Amino acid sequence: MMRWSWLDFFLPQSCYLCGAKSVRALCPGCLADLPYYSLENTCVCCARPLNREFEEMYCAHCQHTPPFFTQTLPLFSYSYPINHLIIAAKFEQNLTILTLLAELMAQHIDYQQIPDALIPVPLHSKRLRERGYNQSLEIAKMMARQLRIPLATSACQRIRYTTPQAQLSGNQRKINLQDAFRTGQLKKQWQHVVLIDDVMTTGATVNELATVLLQAGIQRVDVWCCARTLEH
Numbered sequence: 001m002m003r004w005s006w007l008d009f010f011l012p013q014s015c016y017l018c019g020a021k022s023v024r025a026l027c028p029g030c031l032a033d034l035p036y037y038s039l040e041n042t043c044v045c046c047a048r049p050l051n052r053e054f055e056e057m058y059c060a061h062c063q064h065t066p067p068f069f070t071q072t073l074p075l076f077s078y079s080y081p082i083n084h085l086i087i088a089a090k091f092e093q094n095l096t097i098l099t100l101l102a103e104l105m106a107q108h109i110d111y112q113q114i115p116d117a118l119i120p121v122p123l124h125s126k127r128l129r130e131r132g133y134n135q136s137l138e139i140a141k142m143m144a145r146q147l148r149i150p151l152a153t154s155a156c157q158r159i160r161y162t163t164p165q166a167q168l169s170g171n172q173r174k175i176n177l178q179d180a181f182r183t184g185q186l187k188k189q190w191q192h193v194v195l196i197d198d199v200m201t202t203g204a205t206v207n208e209l210a211t212v213l214l215q216a217g218i219q220r221v222d223v224w225c226c227a228r229t230l231e232h
Contacts, residue, residue, distance in 0.1 A: 034076060034082060039073070045067055069195070076226060085100075086101070101139065120153065122134065195222070203223070
């Protein structure tokens with residue numbers, strides 16, 4: 001059930017997508033039409049759609065090169081209008097949209113095990129200055145508060161400034177991220193952590209982060225993302 005702020009009743013606005021009068025960033029009709037990601041017939045690990053002719057539980061990619069994370073839970077498909085909403089939240093500093101997406105993630109991510117901590121995918125300090133805020137951190141803050149799961153903002157740092165992943169191919173993404181992260185403050189009792197990100201495409205970023213976390217002693221790393229692309 002969507003949580004409402006008392007401010008919503010005193011700050012009338014219009015739906016970001018259709019323009020209809022709405023007390024939220026999206027009207028009920030547009031909320032109902034959002035493209036939720038179906039986990040039916042998808043890879044247990046990376047959430048790619050399975051080829052039922054020869055794949056069971058794990059896609060061919062994960063069978064050939066197993067990622068260092070255990071499970072991926074995306075909320076939406078990265079298609080219209082989610083792609084537009086994430087762009088608005090990420091590059092247009094639309095915190096109203098970002099807050100809405102975080103609330104939807106907290107309410108609808110169907111996780112079976114409660115993790116010890118949520119870790120937002122970190123930004124390099126230079127990119128953080130350019131963008132103004134880390135969208136993954138803002139999502140993680142909201143989720144941690146609503147789900148009452150500890151938020152680990154200092155667990156990982158991005159220590160190397162890299163080319164934006166969206167500009168690179170799959171293999172280039174892996175090379176681009178080598179030695180880009182290091183672990184920071186991890187509590188000894190943490191065994192299971194979740195990485196929070198806005199969009200997952202090839203999974204190269206979260207896989208590199210999972211690598212350094214496992215090397216630091218974490219036993220299990222999962223990924224919760226706002227949206228998953230359908231590109232392989």
